[in-house]
Amino acid sequence: MNSAVEEIEDTRKFRSLWGDVWVQFRSHKGAMLGMVVFGIILFGVTLGPYIWTTDPQYLDIRAKNTSTILNCFLTGDQIFQCFSDPGSIKYFDPNAETLTRVKLSWAYPLGTDQLGRDQLAQLLQGGRVSMAVGMAAMLLSLVVGTVAGVLAGYFRRLDGPLMRLTDLFLALPLLPLLLVIIMLFRDTLRGLFGPETGIFLLIVFVIGITSWMQTARIVRGDVLALKEREFILAANSIGTPAKRVISRHIMPNILSPIMVSATLGIATAIITESALSFLGLGFPSDFPTWGRLLFDGTTYISQSPARVIWPGLAISLTVLSVNFIGDGLRDALDPRIRGR
């Protein structure tokens, strides 16, 4: 009897809110898989360039248009020779019609582009930029969205103007405007901050400033509901200033929708950046992102389809895993679903 009571007390002691959330999150298979994939990609792009130290900008013009080493699987009976000494395989023809010269080398596992730049190194470097843009733009849109949402929800006077502003932003055709803004302000910012930082700042700013509206609406709705609750009334009645009510009582309670929009925000920011680069209006070729690599690869699509497949796969896997994480997080943070 005594031991049974202790057991109950033990289980109670170890259950915290975030523990519960974690238990629920772990039961979502897609979310866990997404977490693993996202972790691998994040690890790859942050530490990858230190492990695979080839310079992504080095032009090895003799090795231009090298194919990926995976083409060895197509060589049939020469497959072992191909993997052990890829240089010795000079010719093979997948279609048996055209005699194409395919260069293979272990120095370039994913091949090189038309100028002899290593595709693997470019992919890792491009992923860094894509991820950095995604996270920075997400942070910006999150800050703007949360501030607008909290202000509109908490202060009645600001509600009207801020929500009209949100509606106005929602009515703007975003993709055309993004294209126009980047086209028009690109050169000025490049002149101000240098070619790379300038375009980075511009794209992060532009994506962040055009994607905060959903967060603002969700946050406003939650704040409006919270404001009527007793604990806010209690806080107000003992004279807590508005700044403290927001930071101590409101912010912790709206954390879960913010976290969900944060994960989904990374996905949309990465897709938007890639779409801009794909239309030729994002980062320049010598500062590649996944979208830019995909765009550059489309010109050579018939010679080496692998050049478009790798960056495309990287974008898709990242976005897919982030979306799954967001899905799991939404379920885990919803108290009506959690614990069922």
Added chain:
Amino acid sequence: MLNFTLRRLMFTIPTLLLISFIIFLILDLAPNDPTGNLPLTIPPEVREKIRASLGLDAPMYIRYLLWCQQFFINEPLNLFNEWFGWCIGDCEGRLRVTSWATRSPVVDLIAERMPQTLWVVGMSYLVGILIAVPIGVISAYKQYSWFDQAGTFISMIGFSVPTFFTGVLLIVIFSVWMPNDSFFWLPSIYDTTLEVVDWSSFGQQVRQMIMPVMVLGLYNAAQISRFMRASMLDNLSQDYVRTARAKGLKEKTVLLVHVLRNSMIPVVTVIALGIPQIFGGAIITEQIFKVNGLGQLLIIGIQGADIPLVQTLTFLFAVLIVLFNLVADVLYGLLDPRIRYE
């Protein structure tokens, strides 16, 4: 209802004017020079004259009001003249919104490009809805079955994988890897000059439309099928479904007449709200498959710093968004008797 619609329509006018002003402001504040692409040998005073001929020497508000006059008054009058032959005011010498690059009226350029975009976008939306509705219905009816699981996974992939990757992937598979003489080979470039006169050219038209339509269609289907499923699930657990079953109605009737009709209400509004976004998404798809539609026109305009063209096109996209928001609201009121805007 009519009252509400009219009130909302009145409200859209200031909204649209404000949006057009914002677009104009962005384009005007941009530090670029439309004569910058001209040869350096042009002397400065000639350059100044070129700028004056484009109307750039006037102050900002004059240029904005001029654009407003041209777009909101002159262009509709011109359309009346062309369609019905009504001549109001000065029909010949009327100033129209003119593209800097081609020196032809922007509205004519848009009218040239409109059919291609409408064909591809409209068809893809139709295909998307036709795929999405049955999938949504079945996966809600058989919740947590293998079909539902697979549907959830595929729709997750559908809206995670960007259209510029699915498009390129389809090109790799069906245009590059597929042998040229195979039945499954599809052209990767949309040929706009193709005229459908007989069965063989009709076949060609169908073949070149398959890939762009499928790329956009699958993306739409992924989103709509999720809404369809959620809305079906909401309705399936309602009391009226139990009543219908208790009356002894056939399961097919319960599902397809009672539940489907009620679950379509929110889905129809989602479909209406999605139409303007589809036009935006078509910019990318048109670029992949080289369809010379509105999206491509916009890209050309942006690259050539053709301000009147970009201004008009972007504004038209904004009009679509505002208009379809209104359509969605009105549809909701018309379809759902519980909602009354009075």
